[in-house]
Amino acid sequence: MNVPTIHADLERHFDNDLEDIRRFLRQPSISYTGEGIRETAWAVADLIASLGGEAEIVETPGHPIVYGELWQGAPQTLLIYGMYDVMPTDEDGWIAEPFGAEIHDLPGLGPSVICRGAVNTKGPLAAFFTAMRGIQRVEGRLPVNLLFAVEGEEEMGSRSFPAFAERYADKLRRADGVLFPFFEQDEAGMPSLVLGTKGMLYVELICTGGEWGGPTERGIHGSYNAWVRNPAWRLTRALASLVDDGENILVEGFLDDVRPLPEREAALLDEQIDAGLFDAGVFRDAYAVRRLKEPDDRRAWHRLFSQPQLNIDGLFAGYIGPETKTVLPHQATAKVDVRMVPDMDPDRVLAGLRAHLDRGGYDDIEIKVYNKYPWSKLNLDEPVVQAMIRTYRALHGRLQLWPINPGSAPYYVFERLLGLPYVTGGLGHGSRQHSSNEYCTVAGILDFERSMVTFLDEYTRGQTPQGDEHA
Structure with missing residues (x-):
């Protein structure tokens, strides 16, 4: 041409x-x-x-x-x-x-x-x-x-x-x-x-009132929290159990199948970082992020490309409108996505999440799957x-x-x-x-x-x- x-x-x-x-x-x-x-x-x-x-x-x-x-x-x-x-x-x-x-x-x-x-x-x-x-x-x-x-x-x-x-x-x-x-x-x-691209698992974690406590059919007046347990508290405790304070994933077996970056790609990444081709500051400025999880830029880039993530996309329960309305919700929901790297399997990851919640006493929390597909290289x-x-x-x-x-x-x-x-x-x-x-x-x-x-x-x-x- x-x-x-x-x-x-x-x-x-x-x-x-x-x-x-x-x-x-x-x-x-x-x-x-x-x-x-x-x-x-x-x-x-x-x-x-x-x-x-x-x-x-x-x-x-x-x-x-x-x-x-x-x-x-x-x-x-x-x-x-x-x-x-x-x-x-x-x-x-x-x-x-x-x-x-x-x-x-x-x-x-x-x-x-x-x-x-x-x-x-x-x-x-x-x-x-x-x-x-x-x-x-x-x-x-x-x-x-x-x-x-x-x-x-x-x-x-x-x-x-x-x-x-x-x-x-x-x-x-x-x-x-x-x-x-x-x-x-x-x-x-x-x-x-x-x-390549990371795999995707997108789920909702749904906590509804039941035998453990909490209203089962509809939200009730917030004053009754003195008597009745709140699904929102239960869900947030369950979510908190998935990661530590640094947001490192605590689900048993979650990282077992993670494959390190191939030597050739890891070396090439380091060469590019040393040559000044990768600048995490561009991301921080563009996305108004003041601090990354990993303060060392080299380790941050390696983490981005070699590690999975478990992210809360949304969290909602009860009244979220303007001004005030006291309510004790009967249900609380979190939207969660997992990005999987080689050689993680979506079904094993999903089973691991279920087992983690069950071990923590949250077997009542429903996992509703929306998207689930593997990584590719x-x-x-x-x-x-x-x-x-x-x-x-x-x-x-x-x-x-x-x-x-x-x-x-x-x-x-x-x-x-x-x-x-x-x-x-x-x-x-x-x-x-x-x-x-x-x-x-x-x-x-x-x-x-x-x-x-x-x-x-x-x-x-x-x-x-x-x-x-x-x-």
Whole structure:
């Protein structure tokens, strides 16, 4: 491909591309409520058709998955994985309408699109299509065949995706690799590339009044706490038993299956830290965190990539409205997520949580499972990974290689079920996903488009890996 010419073409058409991306972002698609889901699925199908591909809306027990094909007579085929669903927008502090895709000048970042889904991940999904249009304008056709699998339940734990992948396995296995387009530059402009993802276990711990005490059917007047025990106290004591004061996990056997970082990845991480490529201060500043659990930055980075977590996402019981209302609730609930590293097994982790509560005398506390899927790891030498590394080097010069994504995604479906290598990547910056004022920078969208063109060029040229100097 004539990459410089395509890059120049994208710059000339950027104003139109930006408006197309903003239009896509304005369409709500909240998976937990279903708002706008079906309309957005059809919008994704239209994007595939706009490239000359064929798309179908695949029904599932949950939200539909958009499957598509675009055959170019090319020797290589990429599966484009994506998600069109987003989180709710109920957080306080939005400075713009959450689905307005308004452009605001953010301090230190410049003009930025504020919208739910701007970074996670409708923004990069739409920008991938505008980048492909740029290639078609200059070259006439893409250098690879594309398959598409874009789901509407990723924020709910990809509940329908594994069954879809099994059903469409023969079609999906025609791909040579998988690309998940994403804005991967941090606030300082450093791009990163992850070599896998942690697994996910998301549960509710529910404490209800019963034989142990507490009202069993409804909340009662708070004054009766003199007589009646409170499920909220019981639940908070149970939660406190899971970790120590430093939030180190105390569940028996929880860490037994944790595999240390591979020597090659641990050494590479240390090399990058020594070279100044990893700066925990960027995270602290961007997320308004004054202190990390681990004060030593080197140990903090190793902990992030090698250790599991047990996190309370939400805790609620009784009256949480304005002013006062004295009540003794009959039920208290905590939403908890566990992020698992190799070689942890989700079923063993769940059984360990159950056994821990039972041993502590909390056998009445219910565990309700919402999401449960395993970790995934990727080989550094896979062609799709090497192509993204060369892309970052060509356009930025440096990059961070992360041994694993601290977050979670259903990549085990590609690795274990389909046997396909995958990569997440792209230039561009956005942040505040799952929070108010989610954004992506306007300049970063153009950088992302350019990086997608460069990536396809690097991937189709298929250079051979050159040793271990990847950072």
